[in-house]
Amino acid sequence: MTTREITFRDALNEALREEMAREEGVFIIGQDIYGGPGGYQGAFKVTKGLADDFEDRLLDTPMIEQTIVGAAVGAAMTGSRPVAEIMFEDFITLAMDLLVNTAAKTHYMTAGQYSVPIVVRAACGAVGVGPQHSQTWTSWFMHIPGLYVVLPSTPYDAKGLLKTAIRDDNPVLFLEHKKLYNVTGSVPEEEYEIPLGQARVLCPGDDVTLVAIGYMAGLATQVAGTLRDQGLSVEVIDPRSLAPLDMETIFQSVRKTHKVVVVAEDCKTAGPTAEIAALISEACFEYLDAPVGRVGAKDAPIAHNVGMSEYILPDATDIHEAVQSVVAW
Amino acid sequence: MTISEELMLQMYRYMVLGRLFEQCAEQLTHRGLIPGAFHTGIGEEATHVGATLALTHKDYIIPTHRGHVADIIKGAEPGRLMAEILGRATGYCGGRGGSVHLADAASNNLGVQAVLSAAYPVAVGAALTQKRANTGRIVLAMFGDGASLMGTFHEALNLSAIWHLPVVWVCVNNQYAMSTSFAEASAIANVADRASAYNMPGHVVDGNDITVVYETVREARERALAGEGPTLIECKTYRQGHSTFDTNPYKPQEEIDAWSKRDPITQFEQRLRELGVLDEELITQIADGVQRQVDEAQEFALNSPEPPPEAGVEFVFRSSEVE
Numbered sequence: 001m002t003t004r005e006i007t008f009r010d011a012l013n014e015a016l017r018e019e020m021a022r023e024e025g026v027f028i029i030g031q032d033i034y035g036g037p038g039g040y041q042g043a044f045k046v047t048k049g050l051a052d053d054f055e056d057r058l059l060d061t062p063m064i065e066q067t068i069v070g071a072a073v074g075a076a077m078t079g080s081r082p083v084a085e086i087m088f089e090d091f092i093t094l095a096m097d098l099l100v101n102t103a104a105k106t107h108y109m110t111a112g113q114y115s116v117p118i119v120v121r122a123a124c125g126a127v128g129v130g131p132q133h134s135q136t137w138t139s140w141f142m143h144i145p146g147l148y149v150v151l152p153s154t155p156y157d158a159k160g161l162l163k164t165a166i167r168d169d170n171p172v173l174f175l176e177h178k179k180l181y182n183v184t185g186s187v188p189e190e191e192y193e194i195p196l197g198q199a200r201v202l203c204p205g206d207d208v209t210l211v212a213i214g215y216m217a218g219l220a221t222q223v224a225g226t227l228r229d230q231g232l233s234v235e236v237i238d239p240r241s242l243a244p245l246d247m248e249t250i251f252q253s254v255r256k257t258h259k260v261v262v263v264a265e266d267c268k269t270a271g272p273t274a275e276i277a278a279l280i281s282e283a284c285f286e287y288l289d290a291p292v293g294r295v296g297a298k299d300a301p302i303a304h305n306v307g308m309s310e311y312i313l314p315d316a317t318d319i320h321e322a323v324q325s326v327v328a329w
Numbered sequence: 330m331t332i333s334e335e336l337m338l339q340m341y342r343y344m345v346l347g348r349l350f351e352q353c354a355e356q357l358t359h360r361g362l363i364p365g366a367f368h369t370g371i372g373e374e375a376t377h378v379g380a381t382l383a384l385t386h387k388d389y390i391i392p393t394h395r396g397h398v399a400d401i402i403k404g405a406e407p408g409r410l411m412a413e414i415l416g417r418a419t420g421y422c423g424g425r426g427g428s429v430h431l432a433d434a435a436s437n438n439l440g441v442q443a444v445l446s447a448a449y450p451v452a453v454g455a456a457l458t459q460k461r462a463n464t465g466r467i468v469l470a471m472f473g474d475g476a477s478l479m480g481t482f483h484e485a486l487n488l489s490a491i492w493h494l495p496v497v498w499v500c501v502n503n504q505y506a507m508s509t510s511f512a513e514a515s516a517i518a519n520v521a522d523r524a525s526a527y528n529m530p531g532h533v534v535d536g537n538d539i540t541v542v543y544e545t546v547r548e549a550r551e552r553a554l555a556g557e558g559p560t561l562i563e564c565k566t567y568r569q570g571h572s573t574f575d576t577n578p579y580k581p582q583e584e585i586d587a588w589s590k591r592d593p594i595t596q597f598e599q600r601l602r603e604l605g606v607l608d609e610e611l612i613t614q615i616a617d618g619v620q621r622q623v624d625e626a627q628e629f630a631l632n633s634p635e636p637p638p639e640a641g642v643e644f645v646f647r648s649s650e651v652e
Contacts, residue, residue, distance in 0.1 A: 062484075064484035066446075069450070070451050070454060070481065071451075071488070074439070074451035097446065107645075109425055110430075110432040113421070113433070113434035113435075
């Protein structure tokens, strides 16, 4: 397999290009996404250059999040496979009804007469753009039956998971962390897909399990490296999707290490770490040598000020301390 | 546009069917056989029937939670429709949807959007597929006066206009959103006056005159197919009932009396008598035939099994392995 180093952004761009080439029904709908000459090419330039080959499949809309997602649903119900772009995940609240009540329930409500193969891409995570442009919300969506929630953490995963998400017949919320767009990683030249609901062991270890999703997966891997130098063997698992959620890979690791910390960028209260911790407690109670550790953002909006924002968000130090805390139990 | 005698009789028959079907469902609700409330389109039949008859079988429709006859005209079997309303296994959604989430994919009925504001964006998306694939089909989106005041109305109608989408927007203005009268809730008197804000034609028509509704929707459909974009049509009518939980205490008696004199079925019946299309014998014959159809639907539904409770967790996701 031939690989090359490309950015997370380019990996997403390749996935969109390949899927549009593969199937006529795939189109992209959103704000400022037009990727041709004079086009904005997406707030994070993910649709850059796509109009060269697919001019009529990049549909720029006004600022109408509800109708972007709702139109994607209606198009999907009639045979299209749209990809909707919501510029910042914070704005998804505007489209919440269409995502939760329409997209996620249509297959169920119609007993399978209609399905809704849509992908809603949104940029999450804090990069200093203040309280209404910085949120990472995942537990709201993993709470919704009928909706998949995917958070890639590497260019390889970004491309493979986006291709799978577009081909899936269910609605998928695809969250792209803003700090990852410029991160590079090796991606095969050849076509590949990654099944939804398959966790990845980022580094194997025997002493502690570290479950980390999205941008946090990279931080967790760094922390595992530091701890390895200090003689602690940490296994890092990236679930890659919160729905479907591959708990079996996590359980297997916990049965081996007996200690686990779960990390996500969402506010800690009722965040995805709460659900994962509860599932571990239910399934692996007798294996645990310490309470399940949890790392998340403090329960506050994300401030514009860098110092305040860093104080609120989880970082490598928080993960490091949480691991040491379960080890010391 | 001339309307054939055959079509006039079809219009009349469907209006009678719509009324008797919903009266039957109302009675079943009062007998405790239908979970939740049941919403009728009694008094609004000319709008629901006239607009739906203007479609072909292949056109798409988003009906409202009233006017179940629209589903039947589109192609749904009354028996399976009633079964769904009763929550039975033989219903179109296997009992998961009920009256207000009813859909029938085989007749391109996209289903009711019970969070009313969702109908507009979904219609835009369905129309987008028709335009992109050049299918020669349109989308008819029906909604009430109450829903016309929701935010997605603005987003979606504007988008449908700038993209010249093949969609016909039909407002069933029955004067009330639950207990809130349109006169009190809207800054302007006519929903269709808003069409000018979207640079599309707007028509206010008598929603109790079935031939006017039919002709107006038919023309809007032709316009949409010609690539000239959407049309907003407002059918002024009156909700004679509401839901099975509502005795309408907020409606002035004079208003109820005035509109009951304009009942769409009575009016059309009179007109067809004058035209010599209907006589006493034919009226009885149609009434008997429709009653039989409703009785059969009721019987089918009541004899249909309840779905197994565990089926309540099926169809949450579509599995490519299974289907």
